[in-house]
Amino acid sequence: MKITLNPDAEIVRTVKEGLERTGGFCPCRIERKDEYKCMCREFQEQVKDPEFEGYCHCMLYYKSLG
Numbered sequence: 001m002k003i004t005l006n007p008d009a010e011i012v013r014t015v016k017e018g019l020e021r022t023g024g025f026c027p028c029r030i031e032r033k034d035e036y037k038c039m040c041r042e043f044q045e046q047v048k049d050p051e052f053e054g055y056c057h058c059m060l061y062y063k064s065l066g
Helices: 009-022 040-049
Strands: 004-005 061-064
Touching: 009 061
Parallel strands: none
Antiparallel strands: 004 061
């Protein structure tokens, strides 16, 4: 298992700017809850799933299986 940043530099830049603007909360979500603090709880749970491969909600991170 490996977690990497999205290879699209524009997406990474945009999401990181959003994280700065929101104080570290996922910029793709309206509500500001602890579970939406980057790295969000949703993606943390997906990382634990041995079958999951893909992007986090805001597409900043990617979990690959190999």
